[in-house]
Every structure is written in C-alpha cells, then in structure tokens.
Amino acid sequence: MALIVQKYGGTSMGSVERIEHVANKVASFRKQGHQVVVVVSAMSGETDRLLKLAKAIDPKGSQREFDQIAATGEQVTIGLLAIALQKAGVQSRSFTGWQVPIRTDGAHMKARIQSIEPEALLAACNAGIVPVVAGFQGITDDGSVSTLGRGGSDTTGVALAAALKADECQIYTDVDGVYTTDPRVEPKARRLDKITFEEMLEMASLGSKVLQIRSVEFAGKYKVPLRVLSTFVDGPGTLITLEDNSMEDPLISGIAFSRDESQITVTGVPDKPGVAAAILGPVGDANVEVDMIVQNVGADGSTDFTFTVARGDHDKALEIIKRVAGELGAKGVAGATDIVKVSIVGVGMRSHAGIASQMFKALATAGINIRMISTSEIKISVVIDQDYLELAVRTLHKAFGLEEKK
Amino acid sequence: MALIVQKYGGTSMGSVERIEHVANKVASFRKQGHQVVVVVSAMSGETDRLLKLAKAIDPKGSQREFDQIAATGEQVTIGLLAIALQKAGVQSRSFTGWQVPIRTDGAHMKARIQSIEPEALLAACNAGIVPVVAGFQGITDDGSVSTLGRGGSDTTGVALAAALKADECQIYTDVDGVYTTDPRVEPKARRLDKITFEEMLEMASLGSKVLQIRSVEFAGKYKVPLRVLSTFVDGPGTLITLEDNSMEDPLISGIAFSRDESQITVTGVPDKPGVAAAILGPVGDANVEVDMIVQNVGADGSTDFTFTVARGDHDKALEIIKRVAGELGAKGVAGATDIVKVSIVGVGMRSHAGIASQMFKALATAGINIRMISTSEIKISVVIDQDYLELAVRTLHKAFGLEEKK
Structure with a gap:
C-alpha cells in the first residue's frame, strides 16, 4: 500500500x-x-x-x-x-x-x-x-x-x-506527460516515460510548460518522485525522478525551444576588465532579464558582446545599450527580434563527448545558420532565425533518435 | 466617540x-x-x-x-x-x-x-x-x-x-426602516422612529420581514440597541430598543398581516378533558405547525374547535383531522384556504383597555366579518376572508392614527 x-x-x-x-x-x-x-x-x-x-x-x-x-x-x-x-x-x-x-x-x-x-x-x-x-x-x-x-x-x-x-x-x-518536444511542431514527438529533475527544469524554463518550475525544484530538493499524467486519458504519464545511472539513459531527452527571444550585439568593444558589467549593469538596473550571454575575443584587442532578452524588452534594452556603447567607445550596436532559441537537453551529454558537434552538423546539413551558441552541463542552446524554428526542431528530433518507436 | x-x-x-x-x-x-x-x-x-x-x-x-x-x-x-x-x-x-x-x-x-x-x-x-x-x-x-x-x-x-x-x-x-404596515398595501404607512424588541418580534413573525427574527431575539437578550437603515437613502431609520415608559408611546405601533394562512374547524366535539390534545397531537406528529387555536364552549355540552396552519399544510392537516374527528365522534370538519390574518401590535395595549373593541368596531363599520380572534399581551389578531385584507389593513391603520403626519 x-x-x-x-x-x-x-x-x-x-x-x-x-x-x-x-x-x-x-x-x-x-x-x-x-x-x-x-x-x-x-x-x-x-x-x-x-x-x-x-x-x-x-x-x-x-x-x-x-x-x-x-x-x-x-x-x-x-x-x-x-x-x-x-x-x-x-x-x-x-x-x-x-x-x-x-x-x-x-x-x-x-x-x-x-x-x-x-x-x-x-x-x-x-x-x-x-x-x-x-x-x-x-x-x-x-x-x-x-x-x-x-x-x-x-x-x-x-x-x-x-x-x-x-x-x-x-x-x-x-497533457498525458512530458514530450521529447512540442507535438504541434513535431508530430512524431514521443512521451517520455522518465526524465530527471534537472532535465525537466531545463525543458520547462525553455518553454515546454507542463509544471510550475518551483514545484520541480522543490521535488528535486526533497527527493519526491513526481509524475505528470492526464486527468482525461489513462496512462502512465512521465515520471520525474533523481538521475539514475541506468545504461539505457538516452543521450538526449528532448528538444526545447522558445520564440520569445531577441538579440542585442555590441561590436568593437575595447577588451578590458569590467566591460561585461558596464554593459549588463544598466540593463539589469532597468529590470530587464538577460538570458544568454556570449562574448568573443577579437584579434585587434576589441571584443564583440551579444546577449538575448525577451522580445517585450528589446526596445528598452537597445536604447540603454546605445547610450552605454557610446560611453564605452564601441564600434556599433545592432538588435534583432526575428530570432528564436532551440536547445537539446539531456543528462546523457555529461558522459558523452561529441554531442555538440553532432548537433551543429545536423543543423548545417539542413542549411540552418547558427547565430549564437551557449552550453551548460546538460543542455546546448543555439539562437537561429525564427523562420527555421520548426525545421531545426524536427531536424534535431530526428538526429538524436527521439521519434515515436514503432 | x-x-x-x-x-x-x-x-x-x-x-x-x-x-x-x-x-x-x-x-x-x-x-x-x-x-x-x-x-x-x-x-x-x-x-x-x-x-x-x-x-x-x-x-x-x-x-x-x-x-x-x-x-x-x-x-x-x-x-x-x-x-x-x-x-x-x-x-x-x-x-x-x-x-x-x-x-x-x-x-x-x-x-x-x-x-x-x-x-x-x-x-x-x-x-x-x-x-x-x-x-x-x-x-x-x-x-x-x-x-x-x-x-x-x-x-x-x-x-x-x-x-x-x-x-x-x-x-x-x-428599506429605510420599519413601517407601521406594508406600504404596498397602505401608501400612507409611516416609518417608525422607534419600536420595542417585542413589537418587532411580533411584526416580523407576522410577515413584516425586515430583520432575521433570531437577530432581534439576540439583540433583546443582550440589550443591544438595533437600528434598521437604508444603504441607499440617508435617514435615521428605525431604532429597535428596550421598552421605555415614555408617555408618548403610541397605543399601537403597526398593522401586520399574513396571507399564508388556512383554517380547519371541527364542530360538535364532545366537551371533555383531552380533546385539544387528541385533535392537535396527530397534527404535530405530522410536523405541521399550528398557529392560532380557538375553542368555544357550546351550549349542548359539545364544543367547536378551530385552528390555523400554513396554506401548504392545509390538505395534509385536513386529512388527519377527518380521521381524528371520526374517532372523537365530532359532528363535522371544515377547511378554508381563502383566509388571511391581520394583527395590531403595540406595547401600549398592555396599559390601555378597550383596544380590542376599538379594533372590532372599526372592522364592523367597514363591513368586514371576523372569523376568528386571538390575543396576546401586545397583539390582537383576527382571521378574515382574504378579499378583505387590504381594506382591513387600511381601516385599522386609520383607526389607530398611524398615517404619515403632515
């Protein structure tokens, strides 16, 4: 009992x-x-x-x-x-x-x-x-x-x-569980029997909204096995659980995406300590939440700095950055609102090399240009043009073998 | 304060x-x-x-x-x-x-x-x-x-x-207070500045529904001065208070009435102890609430027994009484649902004789036949044909000087 x-x-x-x-x-x-x-x-x-x-x-x-x-x-x-x-x-x-x-x-x-x-x-x-x-x-x-x-x-x-x-x-x-991706984008999306708390957190915050994030954090903290099921359709749902080291863990659990993204780039910023803080400080002060941040070191001692914010915050952030860029002596500022973020999530990537290059190769083969890359321990996110969102999701879903099994 | x-x-x-x-x-x-x-x-x-x-x-x-x-x-x-x-x-x-x-x-x-x-x-x-x-x-x-x-x-x-x-x-x-009677029946009805708890209880239970009876009992028990006022029209309302012995107390505070009445009469019942209980016991057992009860002693050693119940209980009560009357050897049973009750209420009648005869005379002058009379310390109720309800209320309202003062 x-x-x-x-x-x-x-x-x-x-x-x-x-x-x-x-x-x-x-x-x-x-x-x-x-x-x-x-x-x-x-x-x-x-x-x-x-x-x-x-x-x-x-x-x-x-x-x-x-x-x-x-x-x-x-x-x-x-x-x-x-x-x-x-x-x-x-x-x-x-x-x-x-x-x-x-x-x-x-x-x-x-x-x-x-x-x-x-x-x-x-x-x-x-x-x-x-x-x-x-x-x-x-x-x-x-x-x-x-x-x-x-x-x-x-x-x-x-x-x-x-x-x-x-x-x-x-x-x-x-919904009757957590899916490998949104079935409205990829009809071959498959219900997962099991997912780890960490993966669920990455999936949820990236736009697969099934559970309130705080409840997943809570469940992880107190080690409460959590199961998502449908009220209306009988079935086992998806069990959200502590990571186990089963050999059968898939490399990748799912493909998450978010349409609510925009990008701001500052080019030719003098590469010296305190630049990131000088750029992002005023943005944070204006209560704009920054998501991805990427900085490339340039050859000429300057650097390019790019970050993403929610689309509703784009104009506000751009205005702030234009002012800051002037003070920093940056070469230019550019914004874009026609972009999206697509991520692969999986605890399996911790112990497997080559996942990132497999992802980039799949996207390249499909002719999808990557504008920005960001990685964490269990996810890899790319920013791409919004027109390629569905193609990218389906391409990655197939590349990592997530389709419904026959 | x-x-x-x-x-x-x-x-x-x-x-x-x-x-x-x-x-x-x-x-x-x-x-x-x-x-x-x-x-x-x-x-x-x-x-x-x-x-x-x-x-x-x-x-x-x-x-x-x-x-x-x-x-x-x-x-x-x-x-x-x-x-x-x-x-x-x-x-x-x-x-x-x-x-x-x-x-x-x-x-x-x-x-x-x-x-x-x-x-x-x-x-x-x-x-x-x-x-x-x-x-x-x-x-x-x-x-x-x-x-x-x-x-x-x-x-x-x-x-x-x-x-x-x-x-x-x-x-x-x-409503902006307690009235001498229902203004829909007597447009000259007047708002009372003051009424005693006891009068209010008699008025409320007789059909002038302004306050929940229990709250009035409660206020009387704990001596809480209670005032009824309108949310929408400014004014002093009506104060419901403990009886005071002011000389200006009117004899009669108001005319109450109830349309939800019916009458059952048993005639020629042998006049011996236990008859009232024999008649009313089975009615009470059937969860029918009896209101007024009147018994007249007849000349031939028999008696006539009449009581009122709510109209919805009339048929049920009549059926019970027909059975009981047979067992008691009564001469006859009659019911009526086309009757109403009209009452005058006032603490003043305690100390004034002649109120009842004043009431009966006023009704007689208006040609209204009284079917039944019942009195208590601060009210006198009569049962009359329902067609005469409005006439009786207006006649009594005038006879006891309750009209709006010019």
Whole structure:
C-alpha cells in the first residue's frame, strides 16, 4: 500500500461533471488499496475572476486582501470534490490551507511554504478518510491567508508529498506527460516515460510548460518522485525522478525551444576588465532579464558582446545599450527580434563527448545558420532565425533518435 | 466617540460600485470620530450560486462541506470592502469567522454562535483600523467552517455588537426602516422612529420581514440597541430598543398581516378533558405547525374547535383531522384556504383597555366579518376572508392614527 499525493488542476475542476470524473478516478485508486491525499486548484478562470473584482476597486489594493479573496477559489473546489468523493463511496474531508495548516512567509501573492504540520492529514488517512487540500494557499504567522502565486498548487502538492513522506506526487493535467518536444511542431514527438529533475527544469524554463518550475525544484530538493499524467486519458504519464545511472539513459531527452527571444550585439568593444558589467549593469538596473550571454575575443584587442532578452524588452534594452556603447567607445550596436532559441537537453551529454558537434552538423546539413551558441552541463542552446524554428526542431528530433518507436 | 457595528446585506454588496458606495458611507462615519466594525453578507445571489454547485453533485452531501463552500461568499466581500475602504483613505483589515474567531456549535448550516473573542477586533479598532468581518460564518470546536443559516449575517452583527459592548448595531438594508404596515398595501404607512424588541418580534413573525427574527431575539437578550437603515437613502431609520415608559408611546405601533394562512374547524366535539390534545397531537406528529387555536364552549355540552396552519399544510392537516374527528365522534370538519390574518401590535395595549373593541368596531363599520380572534399581551389578531385584507389593513391603520403626519 502506497501513500500518493494527487494534484488536479483548474481544467480538471472546471465543471461539476469534471469534478465527479476526478472523484471516480480517486475512488478507483482507493479501491486498489492506496492511501490518497488530493490537492486541487480553483475552477479554471475563477482566480482570474476574483482578482478582476478586486482590481476593479483598486489595482494597487492590499495584497493581504487580494489573497483573502483569491484563496476562496480553492475553498470551493475542495468542498465540491469532498462531496463528490462521498457520493462515490469514499470517505473524505476538505482542508483549507489554514486547516492543515500549511505555514508560509508573509510575502502575500507570492508566499513561500515554510512548514506543513502533517498530523491532521495523516490522522485522516489512517481513519480511512481521503483529505482534499486546497492548493495555492497557506497561512502566515499573523493568521492571514496567503497565496503562493500562479501555479502554486503544483508546489502545494509537492510540499505535501514531502511533508507526508509520500511515495509519489502525481500532477494531473491536460497533457498525458512530458514530450521529447512540442507535438504541434513535431508530430512524431514521443512521451517520455522518465526524465530527471534537472532535465525537466531545463525543458520547462525553455518553454515546454507542463509544471510550475518551483514545484520541480522543490521535488528535486526533497527527493519526491513526481509524475505528470492526464486527468482525461489513462496512462502512465512521465515520471520525474533523481538521475539514475541506468545504461539505457538516452543521450538526449528532448528538444526545447522558445520564440520569445531577441538579440542585442555590441561590436568593437575595447577588451578590458569590467566591460561585461558596464554593459549588463544598466540593463539589469532597468529590470530587464538577460538570458544568454556570449562574448568573443577579437584579434585587434576589441571584443564583440551579444546577449538575448525577451522580445517585450528589446526596445528598452537597445536604447540603454546605445547610450552605454557610446560611453564605452564601441564600434556599433545592432538588435534583432526575428530570432528564436532551440536547445537539446539531456543528462546523457555529461558522459558523452561529441554531442555538440553532432548537433551543429545536423543543423548545417539542413542549411540552418547558427547565430549564437551557449552550453551548460546538460543542455546546448543555439539562437537561429525564427523562420527555421520548426525545421531545426524536427531536424534535431530526428538526429538524436527521439521519434515515436514503432 | 461611539463604537458602532454596521451590517451591510447582499444587495449593498451587489457590485463593485455598491461596495465603493458602502466604503464611502463608512469613511464619512469614521470622519465623525466614531469607531466602526463592519459586518457584510456575500454579494446577492452568490450563496445560492455556490450551494447550487454543491447540490448539483449531491443534494444530500455533507453539510460540513456545504459550509466550507458557502462561507467563501463573505470571504470575497470582506476583502473587497477592505480594499475599497483603504482606497477611501480608511485603514482596514478583513476578518473571516475563524480569524476573529467567532465560535459556534457543530450544527452545520444552522450553527449557533457560542462565543466571540473580541480581542483582535478591539486591538484593530484601537490601532485606528476598521475591521470588516464576514457575516453568516464561524468556526466549530473541531476547526471546521460553519454557517449560521440564511440571514445569519444579521445575527453576526448583533452578536459582535454584544461582544464588543458596542453602542449600537446598525443593520443597513434596502428599506429605510420599519413601517407601521406594508406600504404596498397602505401608501400612507409611516416609518417608525422607534419600536420595542417585542413589537418587532411580533411584526416580523407576522410577515413584516425586515430583520432575521433570531437577530432581534439576540439583540433583546443582550440589550443591544438595533437600528434598521437604508444603504441607499440617508435617514435615521428605525431604532429597535428596550421598552421605555415614555408617555408618548403610541397605543399601537403597526398593522401586520399574513396571507399564508388556512383554517380547519371541527364542530360538535364532545366537551371533555383531552380533546385539544387528541385533535392537535396527530397534527404535530405530522410536523405541521399550528398557529392560532380557538375553542368555544357550546351550549349542548359539545364544543367547536378551530385552528390555523400554513396554506401548504392545509390538505395534509385536513386529512388527519377527518380521521381524528371520526374517532372523537365530532359532528363535522371544515377547511378554508381563502383566509388571511391581520394583527395590531403595540406595547401600549398592555396599559390601555378597550383596544380590542376599538379594533372590532372599526372592522364592523367597514363591513368586514371576523372569523376568528386571538390575543396576546401586545397583539390582537383576527382571521378574515382574504378579499378583505387590504381594506382591513387600511381601516385599522386609520383607526389607530398611524398615517404619515403632515
């Protein structure tokens, strides 16, 4: 008998019918003899509706009060699911964040979980009762309701699994797992049975949005096995787990990409200490987040400096850099918004040489020009012209043997 | 400087605009130097919407979970009003039932308040913060959310006023006070400046629905001065207070009436001990509530027995009585559903003789036949044909001088 935490998102809670569907899933899981603790989100759209009401009064209103209001979305769905479970023959009891209690810091609207007291939930489990816990919320030291920020229900699920020492945390969503790449770009994309936390972090931050990044970090830190499954289609999903040294680990797990990229290049910068800081300091001061950074040493004692920012920040960053370039005596400044980033991700590349050249050769054969390269321990990213995005993804997907097996 | 509890109902919380209107009212009250604690209901229609969702899953679902769901309606409005107050320049903080805490028994959906810990609210008041408290809800001994049943926000307001030893509890609603009778029946009906708790109870139970009866009982028990006012029209409203022996007390405060009446008469019942119990016992066993009861002693050693029940219970009661009448050897049984009850209410009648005959004479002059009479210390009720309802109300309203003063 295993203890499983199951988290269902807003789409799964979207209507009375869907809530009853979830209740039946949980009931059949109980019949297999497992203990289950369920975490739920608000009905899809409900948190937005509530915050819109509050912002209609004052967009800059008290964040404590925004939380008081927003947290009601999950308080409704925990009650509804508990009723549906009882109707399905499963004893159940709903728990708000403060009823657990899930204690957080006082940073309203983006609170962090500090501790969870598991006694009440464990007592319920031992009495044969399935606890249904409100995701996304907690209670602060001064007794106020807090919320964890968008997507926080995933984090609640993982944190509960850690506190309860659960065997697995299952995140039910509207996709049936993590794929080698986006199936809308490469129809041959394959569901992964397994992926490591580190790979998942790289995949998620690069645009394959399945789970909230913070929940994956949390799961990795507390070593909670995490599984992504579909609420609507039965299947094993994808298990996100600690790296194991199985011989069968593929070299590359997936191809991630991001369209929200733009590039700024400063050419002919005098190559001396402090140049990078002089260029990027003012950009950071303007609250623009810089992603990739590449610097090449030139032959004439000058250097070329290139970095990427989100497209929405391009014009702002370019303006700053034009000013800075003048002060530094750089030769020129150029911007580009018609670029994208494509990455291969895999823990296998740690122990295998030649992955990078294999990637570049595949892209060259397809006639794709690489504008920028950046590497980390488990991923290699290239910046290319946006027109080549789909071709690049399909080329790399094939080159690394990620297709659906026959 | 007075401490005032103000309660605003669902209509007053019905939209963002109305919530801002209430915030401005509270703000101007604060500017007069008073301390204010606000109690609010959910937005009108919201509690019904929430319970409908729950009942769509299982109409007989767990009442604890129904409460968990229903209580979110007020949690939203306290947050919204706190934000609106801050925008209006008034420091404010929202409190759910459990945050106060307001402790109740465990009778979910019809819980009774057992105690209120006033420290947190008083601390807020003393710090210049206006607490906005969720009506209708509390917390049980086992940490579950409870609700007080429909209209419970009035009770929350009165209970808070008692716990805080407030100078007055103001109930803001969509009428501007308690009237001498229903203005839809008698356009000359006049707003009362003042009415006693006992009169208010008789008026309310007889169909002048302004306040939840329980809150009036509560206010009377704890001697909390209660005032009914309009959210939308400025004015002094009606003060509901302990009886004072002012010489200016009018004889009669108002004319109440009820259309939801039906009558059952048993004629020629042998006049011996136990007959009333034999007739009414089976009716009570069938969960039918009996209102007025009249028994006349006949000349031939038999008696006529008449009582009233709500119209919806008429057929059920008649069927029971037909069976009972046979067993008792009564002469006949008759029912009527085309009747109504009209009552005059006033503490003044305690010390004045002749009120009843004045009432009967006025009705006789207007050609209205009385079918049944029942009296208590502060009211006299008559049952008449329903066609005469409006005429009777207007006749009595005039006879006792209740018209609007010029």
